[in-house]
Amino acid sequence: MRSTTRQDGPATAPPATAPGPAAHDAATGLPVAAAARESAERFAELVAALTSGALDCPLPGSGRTAERFAVLTSVAERDLCAARLFEGHVDAAAILAELDAPPPRPGERWGVWAAEPPGEGLHATRDRDGWVLTGLKQYCSGAHSCTHALVTAATERGKRLFAVRTGVADGCRPVPGTWQAVGMAGSDTPDVRFDHVPGVPVGDVGGYLKRPGFQHGGIGVAACWYGGARAVADVLLRAAADRGPDPHTDAHMGAVDMLLHAAAAVLKQAAAEIDGDPSDTGGTARMRSLRTRAFVESVCADVLTHVGRATGAGPLCHDERHARNTADLTVYIRQHHAERNLAELGGLAARKEPS
Known part of the structure; x- marks a missing residue:
């Protein structure tokens, strides 16, 4: 497989003369947010x-x-x-x-x-x-x-x-x-x-859409969601360490630790399966993508809930980074198509031959 940094050969489209991202909208002249x-x-x-x-x-x-x-x-x-x-x-x-x-x-x-x-x-x-x-x-x-x-x-x-x-x-x-x-x-x-x-x-x-990599790429997005969940969880980790033993905070921390550990394991397994059959000769790529994305999305949603319930409004109101992480993750996981994807997964699972 080729590296993402391979530089031989002509560009697919003519190179652009753009040394860095624009500071202004070229169409309106207004500053970009x-x-x-x-x-x-x-x-x-x-x-x-x-x-x-x-x-x-x-x-x-x-x-x-x-x-x-x-x-x-x-x-x-x-x-x-x-x-x-x-x-x-x-x-x-x-x-x-x-x-x-x-x-x-x-x-x-x-x-x-x-x-x-x-x-x-x-x-x-x-x-x-x-x-x-x-x-x-x-x-x-x-x-x-x-x-x-x-x-x-x-x-x-x-x-x-x-x-x-x-x-x-x-x-x-x-x-x-x-x-x-x-x-x-x-x-x-x-x-x-x-x-x-x-x-x-x-x-x-x-x-x-037909290529196997479409499904592999979808799991890459889930890896980003998982990173966002880890960022959101950081404020709870710091709160648990600062407060000392507290049954409610510790319970939420335990739930978050379990969720993140499970998501990491699912992503690791998905990666191993992709490497074992990159061309999807076994026809499992779509089910793998649906399973992994749905699971990681559910982990993110649960992490958002646990962290919010454990830490209250304080970090959302006074910690700019945490407020941004929470808002960003909430929007990003909506790239998952929720019940529509779950219904597709259920249909595939129902028709799958028992192993």
């Missing part, structure tokens, strides 16, 4: 560390998937919004590798903009010069800091993945006011308007 600037700066530092070799994030299925998840968890424990951006970049690198496309070049910061909620959507058509993308893409994390993105768009033959440059000069314009979140504010996830943006196809029609 402070939280987004902070996370964008951290994102740029992390990508630079990948390029220099100071940080390694192995590809899923490379035999080192547990290390990949550990990196994502560590970044998320420090800054969930930066982790959301970083996870998009390393996921893009994994997608490009899996679909035999050239990897990101030094100085490029990639996102994966593949949400498909109801609405106008994004459409790709051919002209004499190649493919062009027009329409609206929702939930574009890193809209002001990514130089490139992999985006899904509708074609006459079905959904397809394209590599694009994301600058305003290239036809991509973040829509002001479309990201009003308090939690995950720093992930900078507005809608983006595409106006005849050149795109380079990556893989075949439907290839983005």
Whole structure:
């Protein structure tokens, strides 16, 4: 498997001249929110560390998937919004590798903009010069800091993945006011308007969703959630240590310790299974992804509850980092599709042959 820092070969899309994340919205001239600037700066530092070799994030299925998840968890424990951006970049690198496309070049910061909620959507058509993308893409994390993105768009033959440059000069314009979140504010996830943006196809029609790595990548997101839960739990750990023995605080601490230990074990097992069958010849990747994501999401929700009940309103009102961690994690885990994903998992489990 190729490393996410491989630099040989031409870029999938032309390189952008962007030394660092923008401090202003190029479409409106207005300053980007402070939280987004902070996370964008951290994102740029992390990508630079990948390029220099100071940080390694192995590809899923490379035999080192547990290390990949550990990196994502560590970044998320420090800054969930930066982790959301970083996870998009390393996921893009994994997608490009899996679909035999050239990897990101030094100085490029990639996102994966593949949400498909109801609405106008994004459409790709051919002209004499190649493919062009027009329409609206929702939930574009890193809209002001990514130089490139992999985006899904509708074609006459079905959904397809394209590599694009994301600058305003290239036809991509973040829509002001479309990201009003308090939690995950720093992930900078507005809608983006595409106006005849050149795109380079990556893989075949439907290839983005059909590849085994789509399921592996979903577990990478769960590793970020787990890091967020660890960050939220830190305030309870400190409270338990400072208060000394207290049955109620200790009970909550015990529950949180159990939950985080279990989540770590599930992620470790998932990583081992991915490395054992990276191409999903056994057809288990979807069930693994659904199980792992659902379990880690439930752990995060329970950690939020235990920490809140144990520590009360004080940390939420007086500890800025804890308040941000709590708000960020609450929003981020909603990327899990709740009962819809559980219903799919239940259907797969019901039809599974007994072992």
